[in-house]
Amino acid sequence: SQTIHQWPATLVQPVGSPLSLECTVEGTSNPNLYWYRQAAGRGLQLLFYSVGIGQISSEVPQNLSASRPQDRQFILSSKKLLLSDSGFYLCAWSVGSTYEQYFGPGTRLTVT
Amino acid sequence: RKEVEQDPGPFNVPEGATVAFNCTYSNSASQSFFWYRQDCRKEPKLLMSVYSSGNEDGRFTAQLNRASQYISLLIRDSKLSDSATYLCVVGSGYSTLTFGKGTMLLVSP
Numbered sequence A: 001s002q003t004i005h006q007w008p009a010t011l012v013q014p015v016g017s018p019l020s021l022e023c024t025v026e027g028t029s030n031p032n033l034y035w036y037r038q039a040a041g042r043g044l045q046l047l048f049y050s051v052g053i054g055q056i057s058s059e060v061p062q063n064l065s066a067s068r069p070q071d072r073q074f075i076l077s078s079k080k081l082l083l084s085d086s087g088f089y090l091c092a093w094s095v096g097s098t099y100e101q102y103f104g105p106g107t108r109l110t111v112t
Numbered sequence B: 001r002k003e004v005e006q007d008p009g010p011f012n013v014p015e016g017a018t019v020a021f022n023c024t025y026s027n028s029a030s031q032s033f034f035w036y037r038q039d040c041r042k043e044p045k046l047l048m049s050v051y052s053s054g055n056e057d058g059r060f061t062a063q064l065n066r067a068s069q070y071i072s073l074l075i076r077d078s079k080l081s082d083s084a085t086y087l088c089v090v091g092s093g094y095s096t097l098t099f100g101k102g103t104m105l106l107v108s109p
Helices: none
Strands: A003-007 A010-013 A019-026 A031-038 A044-052 A055-058 A064-070 A073-078 A087-095 A107-111 B004-006 B011-014 B019-025 B032-038 B044-049 B055-057 B060-065 B070-075 B084-091 B097-099 B103-108
Touching (some): A044 A073, B011 B019, B044 B055, B044 B060
Antiparallel strands (some): A031 A087, B019 B070, B032 B044, B060 B070
8 A cells, every 4th residue: 555754744943944854655656746835724735746756846936946856755845944934744646647645744844 | 716715614513413514616627626634733634536426425425516616515423533624625737736725623522
């Protein structure tokens, strides 16, 4: 069966510091991968999605970037965090052209 | 107009009650429709897909009205464990989903 991992689970970082969040999927090949952010009191916002290694589509321009160095690995990064980057970051996967997405446990980021 | 709109609630119901949530979406080209459930401080989990013919999974029934761009979720015989936020989700574009902000349900003893 497929599983999705995210780490770290929680993170407190000062403004201006870098960020690296990692997501890995097991039990499937060629997944579509997604990064979402859920800010307090707001809905899920799609940040990036990837349909293959090295292929990244950005939905929202901001100081975040994403990379997919391996088929089942998706990384979210920032060079300098802003206060507004605080939120719950969720990685998700889907297969083929299906719309059903399955989420990892998330990383709760607080920028201070 | 918001892309996916839901009543935020909370809906407070006693155990055993029937409760219904509604959702409207703005993109008439939307192709797939879902309800996800999100517990407090947890990730969303797929509850069920929604089809034009309507579909049922145990105590849960989902309906889609494409003409009115309206989706509903009915929960019968509510359990304490049904307390959560229910997210209405619409798929359009290449495998991308748009999420509503969710409707909070609180089931009390």
